[in-house]
Amino acid sequence: MRAARLPEAGGPDLLRVEQVGTPAPGPGEVLIEVHAVGVNQLERQVMAGAPLGRPVLVPRTVGLDPTGVIAAVGLGVAEERVGERVAVKPNVPCGTCDFCTAGHEADCSSQYVSGIHSDGGAADYVVVPERVAFPIASSVGYAEAAAAVHSVPIALHMIRRAYGPAGFAPGTTVLVTGATGALGVACVQVCAALGARVVAGVLKGEPTGDLPSLGAAEVVEYPIDGSAELESAVRDIAPRGVPLALDATGSGALIGAALRLTSWAGHTVVAAALPESAFTVDTRNFYTRRVTLHGCAAADFTDVRDGLGLVADGRVSPVVATRMALEDIREAFEMTKRRDHLGKVVLSIR
Secondary structure: OEEEEEOOOOOHHHOEEEEOOOOOOOOOEEEEEEEEEEEOHHHHHHHOOOOOOOOOOOOEEOOOOEEEEEEEEOOOOOHHHOOOEEEEOOEEOOOOOHHHHOOOHHHOOOOEEEOOOEOOOOEOEEEEEHHHEEEOOOOOOHHHHHHHOOHHHHHHHHHHHHHOOOOOOOOOEEEEEOOOOHHHHHHHHHHHHOOOEEEEEEEOOOOOOOHHHHOEEEEEEEOOOOHHHHHHHHHHHOOOOEEEEEEOOOOHHHHHHHHHHEEEEEEEEEOOOOOOOOOOOOHHHHHHOOOEEEEOOOOOHHHHHHHHHHHHOOOOOOOEEEEEEHHHHHHHHHHHHOOOOOOEEEEEOO
């Protein structure tokens, strides 16, 4: 079978599509015939040396979030799952720790990431634990499911991190920074689907035309070093600040601005990090306003099921920026560096 392999530590320019043996599912695993897989900023950052828990696997097949059809099952997996259309949750929790048994799989400290710590789905076939292969509706395309399975559940988990399972009240104003990327677009759509008034923050020069149709009530632009401009623009819309700010940029300057824009007893949730991710907190301002800062790096199984449900119901429409062939994977990663598109780059395997 074909597989996009990273032979050693290094960037996407080292990726090669090679012929390798088709894996076989072990106990508790499924073999998936891959139809599509996303191309992710996280993979590019890890290739550049960013740490992500346990040591990364090299050489490895890349690809975090494949979608496709279960072709075979291992011991202990129901044969009825063969032929099922599925999407793979990239973060694989241990399933046995206190967090996992309580249904908080996002917080499992032993989780690994498929495509980074194990062989991933940028290939004709991939083997994953059955528990992270989630059914997708027949109405949802494979590329759209690949654009959704990582980003939409995390967007939902960011909201629940702040407000719990009930979420925010309808009409709540939510700031989303980094609103043109895959996660940012998902945040805009999920918040709008749940009744929020969404303020979408985007870097100047990024495409913004589709954001209003995706749920943004307001769009504000800022330069690359523009935390002051962001604060000014948001204050014009929400003079008292916003109850919830979701950051999908990982920029320390913008996270700091989001914290300052968070209103009394509000929440800022961060789900990304750049090398220049450090920021300073005015401690007195922070604690006297009862603001809470959350980190969010994964989703619970409930978030995945509910997120894919939003997609199946048509309340969230995953944005696929472009579809490319597996053989064009290096060009696909190059595209993720650019800011000239909205949504997710997806590889079409079949």
